Amino acid sequence: NFQYMEEKNIKMALNDNKAGMEGLDRDKINKIIMESSKGSKFYENEVKREQQVNQRIDKMMLQKEQITEQHLKKAQAQVARMVVELEKRRDLTRVIVHVDMDAFYAAVEMRDCPELKDKPMAVGSMSMLSTSNYHARKYGVRAAMPGFIAKKLCPNLVIVPTNFDKYRAVSSEIREIFADYDPNFMPMSLDEAYLDFTEHLEKRQSWPDSLRTHHYRASSNPKGIAPNMMLAKVCSDKNKPNGQYRLPSTREAVMEFVCNLPVRKVSGIGKVSEKLLNALGISSCSHLGQKMALLSLLFSETAWHHFLQVSLGLGSAFIPRHEERKSMSTERTFKEMSAAEEQLSLCRELCEDLANDLKKEGLKGKTVTLKLKNVNFEVKTRALTLSYPVATADEIFAVAKDLLKTERDNESPQPLRLRLMGNQIKQFN
DNA sequence: ATACATACC
DNA sequence: GACTGGTATGTAT
Numbered sequence: 001n002f003q004y005m006e007e008k009n010i011k012m013a014l015n016d017n018k019a020g021m022e023g024l025d026r027d028k029i030n031k032i033i034m035e036s037s038k039g040s041k042f043y044e045n046e047v048k049r050e051q052q053v054n055q056r057i058d059k060m061m062l063q064k065e066q067i068t069e070q071h072l073k074k075a076q077a078q079v080a081r082m083v084v085e086l087e088k089r090r091d092l093t094r095v096i097v098h099v100d101m102d103a104f105y106a107a108v109e110m111r112d113c114p115e116l117k118d119k120p121m122a123v124g125s126m127s128m129l130s131t132s133n134y135h136a137r138k139y140g141v142r143a144a145m146p147g148f149i150a151k152k153l154c155p156n157l158v159i160v161p162t163n164f165d166k167y168r169a170v171s172s173e174i175r176e177i178f179a180d181y182d183p184n185f186m187p188m189s190l191d192e193a194y195l196d197f198t199e200h201l202e203k204r205q206s207w208p209d210s211l212r213t214h215h216y217r218a219s220s221n222p223k224g225i226a227p228n229m230m231l232a233k234v235c236s237d238k239n240k241p242n243g244q245y246r247l248p249s250t251r252e253a254v255m256e257f258v259c260n261l262p263v264r265k266v267s268g269i270g271k272v273s274e275k276l277l278n279a280l281g282i283s284s285c286s287h288l289g290q291k292m293a294l295l296s297l298l299f300s301e302t303a304w305h306h307f308l309q310v311s312l313g314l315g316s317a318f319i320p321r322h323e324e325r326k327s328m329s330t331e332r333t334f335k336e337m338s339a340a341e342e343q344l345s346l347c348r349e350l351c352e353d354l355a356n357d358l359k360k361e362g363l364k365g366k367t368v369t370l371k372l373k374n375v376n377f378e379v380k381t382r383a384l385t386l387s388y389p390v391a392t393a394d395e396i397f398a399v400a401k402d403l404l405k406t407e408r409d410n411e412s413p414q415p416l417r418l419r420l421m422g423n424q425i426k427q428f429n
Numbered sequence: 430a431t432a433c434a435t436a437c438c
Numbered sequence: 439g440a441c442t443g444g445t446a447t448g449t450a451t
Contacts (some may be wrong), residue, residue, distance in 0.1 A: 040440095041441095046441095049434090124442085125440085125442090126440055127439095127440050127441065128440090128441060128442045128443095129442095130438090143438085144438095144442085146441040146442090148439075148441085149440095149441080188437080188438070189438045191438085192438070267436085267437075268435095268437085269436090270435060271435085271436090272434080272436090273435080300448075300449070302447095302448070302449095303449095326445075326446065326447095327444090327446075328444085328445085329443085330444085331442090331443060331444080332442095332443085333441090333443085367431095379433080379434095381431080381432060381433070382431085382432085383431055383432080384430095385431085420443095424444095424445095
């Protein structure tokens with residue numbers, strides 16, 4: 001087990017899987033991050049989670065030991081059959097674009113306050129940053145880093161509070177432009193979207209400049225252009241901060257691109273999957289292809305099917321139409337709260353907020369879920385499904401307060417020492 | 430159906 | 439001193 005426990009493997013370390021983070025003093029940065037985190041409840045919890053992942057790896061390695069040549073051969077045949085099927089359906093006829101405004105929130109703030117352009121700045125608070133500009137990234141300051149640690153890395157860092165209404169406004173301008181190119185484009189967040197350019201290109205024969213030179217200049221917008229969504233997403237990351245990258249629509253180009261692609265770059269393969277794969281000697285997508293038989297024996301069907309598609313450079317060649325929402329939730333973090341009455345009134349407040357949001361979309365749901373995080377960062381969810389859909393604050397609270405009471409009773413005589421509470425509702429009609 | 434984990438922005 | 443919030447989906451029971 002110890003082999004996984006070196007500091008550099010613990011999750012705290014600088015995540016440099018992001019544009020603008022090349023060639024900085026990683027050791028120094030990691031040392032500062034580590035010193036700011038060590039001993040905190042947050043850190044302790046991260047270590048615990050890390051150990052759970054390591055146990056998963058140990059279990060997987062034991063399973064691997066049990067696999068015989070016979071098993072592998074059979075699996076290999078199955079994989080080969082599947083590859084034939086997938087190749088038959090490979091579609092290189094579409095042109096999918098992934099657009100991603102670079103450092104979006106920071107870019108909007110710099111547009112509105114040009115002095116910030118020459119300074120390292122980030123958007124967020126001392127508790128959490130949501131993005132940083134490129135000056136700040138040189139110091140290792142990045143999204144999802146708490147501001148107080150960022151300040152240690154870069155004492156001159158300017159932290160601008162988040163201004164969502166502003167970002168939403170800019171976002172809707174940008175979306176109007178997207179709609180000109182593909183009325184069915186798929187927004188992934190305020191600053192990111194997939195577009196199907198196929199039709200547009202058939203009509204106009206040329207690449208639009210306006211996506212680059214539109215009056216909104218505060219933010220550059222890298223594009224990834226490829227025959228499917230999976231590849232377009234990876235491509236958009238390629239020439240950040242300013243460029244675009246087009247992957248030709250040929251099987252050879254796709255396979256060559258995918259060959260050297262680190263698995264972590266693929267959307268859907270995060271930190272944990274990367275670590276599991278690394279333990280099997282897999283770091284690039286070509287390794288993924290080479291070890292498919294093994295993967296099919298160690299992972300779930302959904303997981304290995306996904307891996308197989310990635311290894312072949314396959315992804316969705318059309319942009320699925322926007323799905324109905326499946327859940328809605330509100331959660332809040334706060335200073336330690338242990339008093340029952342206080343927790344109850346907060347719960348009530350959250351239910352009211354949630355009911356408000358539900359009303360805006362005219363939704364009612366049958367499953368109510370209460371989420372609790374204690375001061376040790378341990379998260380619990382407790383759910384109850386009703387036979388009828390609910391929407392009002394009173395109805396939701398009636399369920400949530402019982403879930404909360406049950407939890408408190410289970411812990412008593414110890415109180416629930418909370419740092420976060422949340423309510424979720426799902427199972428809409 | 431429920432709980433928890435992973436992933437994305 | 440301070441380590442988010444919202445949504446979807448996978449995995450396990």
